[in-house]
Amino acid sequence: MIFNSLDFALFLPIVFTLYWLIQNYNLKLQNLLIVVASYIFYGWWDWRFLSLILFSTLVDYSIGIYLNKTSDKTKRKMMLYTSVLVNIGLLGFFKYYNFFVSNFVDSFAFFGAKIKPNTLNIILPVGISFYTFQTLSYTIDIYKNKLAPTKDFISFAAFVSFFPQLVAGPIERATNLLPQFYTKRNFDAKKSMDGFRQILWGLFKKVVIADNCARYVNLIFDNYEAYSGSTLFLGAMLFAFQIYGDFSGYSDIAIGVSRLFGFNLKQNFAFPYFSRDIAEFWRRWHISLSTWFRDYVYIPLGGSRGSRCNKIRNVFIIFIVSGFWHGANWTFIVWGALNALYFLPLLLLNRNRVNTNVVAEHSILPSFTESFKMLITFLLTTLTWVFFRSDSVASAIDYLSNICNASIFSKPLALESYLYIFILLFILIEWRGRREQYGIEKLWLNKPWPLQWAFYYMLAMLIFLYGGEAQEFIYFQF
Template identity: 55%
Template sequence: MLFNSIDFAIFLPVVFGLYWFVLNKNLKVQNLLIVVASYVFYGSWDWRFLFLIVLSTGIDYSIGIALAEEDRKGRRKLLLWCSLLANLGILGFFKYYNFFIDNFITAFTFFGSRPDVRMLDIILPVGISFYTFQTLSYTLDVYQHKMTPTRDFVAFSAFVSFFPQLVAGPIEKASHLLPQFYKKRTFDYAFAVSGARIIVWGLFKKMVVADNAAIIVDGIFTNYEAQSSLALVLGAVLFAFQIYCDFSGYSDIAIGTGRLFGFDLMTNFLFPYLSPNISEFWKRWHISLSTWFRDYVYIPLGGSRISQAVALRNIAVVFLVSGFWHGANWTFIVWGGIHAMLYIPVFMKRKASTTLATTPHMAATLGKTLINFIIVTLAWVYFRSDSVGMANDYLIRMFSGGGKAAYFLISSKYMLITAISFGSILLLLAVETYAFRRQQKEVLLDSRLLLGLCLMILFVGALKNHANFIYFQF
């Protein structure tokens, strides 16, 4: 069930009405409604994958209780490994089985033999990477004595399957979201209205910016060998905004929907393309994932406490694992490696600096921001490409010139889509820059802008240029 679908437009008011006006007197029944609604929401893609959520929920709920009752360090560590192997094993099978088998076959083919190993036709369950990391945060926090395990199975099931952020985040830490299911919730009109405004902003980013940019991007990348350098540049730039608006748009809708039900979900994007360097970019991009890796990978590996060499190793590990988390393709690993190489010099410079920071001149900041955006955009080419070879070829053609085609000017239809894409991107940048300069944590829409965005959403909705959320594949 897509957020930008008629099904969800019917589903949300029904659940909202039952939640606040029928079942509002009983917290446990409200939580049970969230579980049922979440399973209906997720089951609309493929009901068979509900068993995976139920399995993951049952494993971590049981292990959490077992950890609370076990004092022996060896037994506790064994329980933790059971959770890790079960959750990561399920994730690894569905997401990475064919990747490893394909590379295994390729490696042996290099030495002159080809093993007879069967590839499987595996369907990737929507959102498996997101809810797997969310349940793991619970087990890891309980193991580290950072939180007390719950004995409320309904509340825990609601935490794991909470439909607004189930399939594409934000990846909530158990210590933040789970306690919210224990507390009596009363309807807060102002909080709900702020959620509705965030939903509109998310729909604008998804339906107006991302979905229209996707048409141009797909056309350019599919036939990139025939495109001009300008077309390839525009394809890369439009993809940068497509993936940002697609993913952050989903997060905004999730956060806003959570507020409609009285829940506070963490900010997942904080105007990342306005960052002056790659370190700042990663503090503002996919914040829930970067903090997850910081807390459960980087710091346990030693962080930056031991030595600079260890810190650099840990940074490289985090970025490579982050790239691999995104998909079973070498393109994602290369993308992660590029960001590691970009991040390490900034990290070393920051560690070596002994002078007080000064406020840079606005022109200098703008120049750094533009350079950082260009670098990030070039790295996105690997993320979008089908193979590393394709990405390399795309970049070579971008800088060397070549074809004469201009996909975005083929017909009046694509001229309209291009105009919508660039016009909406300019509006996006204007609104986000305004919020950024005022150090706001979210975009605050006034009534006139809100009305204008609603009209734009209805207009592009009539064009039916819809596309699935990119991060559903991760």
Template identity: 70%
Template structure:
């Protein structure tokens, strides 16, 4: 079920009404309603894969309880590895089986040996990368004794399947979200209004910015050999805004929807295109995934400690794994490696944590230096997005090569004025709202009520009048 669909527009009010009017006095019933609603939400796409979520839930719930019953380290490690192998095994099979089979075949063909292993017509379950990492974080934290395992199966099932963030995050930690299912929730009007405001901004990002960008991105990338370098650069820039509007828009809708039900999810994007270097970008982009890899992969490897060689190894491991997490294609691995090369000099020269505040923290506009740093970071990021978007490695390198010729100085053949205006307006609103958790959180709260609501209705009108053709969220494929 898509957030930007009629189905969800009907589904959400029904669940909201049942949650606050029929079950609000009974915590167990509220949690059970969340589980049932989440399974309906997910099953709307393909009910057959509900068994995967249920199986993952049962495995990690049981492992958590068994970890509590033993202090023997060998048994605890065995239980941890059971959880890891089950979850990563499912993820690996559905997401990477054909990738490894195809590359295995090509490797043997390179040496003159023909093999014909069987590929399978495997459907990738939506959101499997997200809920797999969410349940894994629970098991690992219980193993590390940072979290007491729950005995409440319904609460745990609700934590795993919570429908606002089930299929594309944010990837919540059990330490933050699970305890919220133990506590009685009270309806708070101001909290609900804040949630609706964030949903509105998420829909604007998705429907007006991302979906309109998607049309031109698809046109340019599909026929890239026919366009000038300037048009190809514009296509890459449009994709940068498409993926940001699409994914951060989903996160805003998810977080806002959770607020309607009395839950607080963590911020997943913190205005990443205002970053002044790649290290800052990765602290602001897909925060839940970046911190997951930091805490469960990078730091256990040694992080930035140890020898220079170990530091370089750890940086490449974390970015390559992150790239591979996004999909079974060499383009994602190259994208991860490229970001590792961007990041490495900052780490080696101790410059990776010099920008921990926001740009122009005490002013309205950035300094010339900050502006140039943000532009350079955006261009480097956009170059990486070409590999992320391309169908294959050959296309990605050819696309980049075609940008870097004399036609880069020409006027683009495709220049949608309305979309450029919307992107400019979008950047301006995000800039002035960059101190908040999302751009319009408090941006117009000081205005008279009539004017403030007029702005909200204007955004709604823009969504209906200028929304692009309905597109699935990009991160559903991951």
């Protein structure tokens, strides 16, 4: 079941109504409803993989309780390693088994040895990269004594399977989300209205921006040999808007839906294309994943402390691992390595924390210097997206080399004029709301209610009239 489907349009109001009808009963009943609804939501795609979610839930719930019962360092480490092996093992098998087998075979073929591989027809369970990291952070935080384990299995099961963010994040920490299941939630009309606004904006980003861009992106990337450099450059830029509209749109919908049920999820995107350097970009892009790797991989490795060699090593590890998390393909590893190369000069020159405020914080427009920095950062990011979108490293390099010729100055492929208008409107609204949690959070709120609702109806009409061909969310494949 996906957010931009008729199934979800029927599912959400039913669950919402039942949820608030039982708010005056036992809190566990509300949490149980969330578990049941979440399992239905996930099982709608393939009910067989519900066993994986349940297994991860049981393992980490049990390990959390055991960690709290013993102070023996050896036993605690064994329990932590068990959690890591189970979660990473499941993720590794379903996501990376065939990748490692095929590369193992290719490495022997390079030396003239032929091996008959035993690859498997493995289906990647939707969301496994997200909920395994979520449960894994729970046991790590307990091991580090940052969190007390829960004895409420229903609350923990609801935390692991919470349907708004189950299949594509944000990756929530137990320290933030789990305690919210212990607290009685009362219906708040203002909070729900805010949730509906964020859902509406997320749908606009996904259906109007991302899905319309996807039509041209697929055409250009699938036939890149036939197009001019200018069209290829346009295709790369459209993919930059597609992936941002698609993934941040999902996050907006997830956060908005959560707010309908009285929960607060953390911001996952903070207007990353207004960043003035790559370090700022990564503080604003997929925040829940970036901070996960920072806290559980980068800092334990030593972070930015130690010798210059250690700093370089840690940066490459964190970005390459992040790239590999996205998929079993060398394109993602190269994508991660390129971002590491972008980031390293800032770290080594101690410039990685220069831009921590909002761009043009006290003015309407950015300065010339800020505009130039944003443009360069966007272009560098767009070029690396070519590797993210391409099927292979060779095709990505070929795509980029075809951009760099005289045809870059030719007229690019013509797009529907309305797409340019929508992208411009999108950029203007995002710029206007760059200080907020999402683009339209406070837009028109100080205007009379007829004007507010006219704006919401306009967005809704654009979604219905100009929604591109229905596409699954990009991050479902991760």
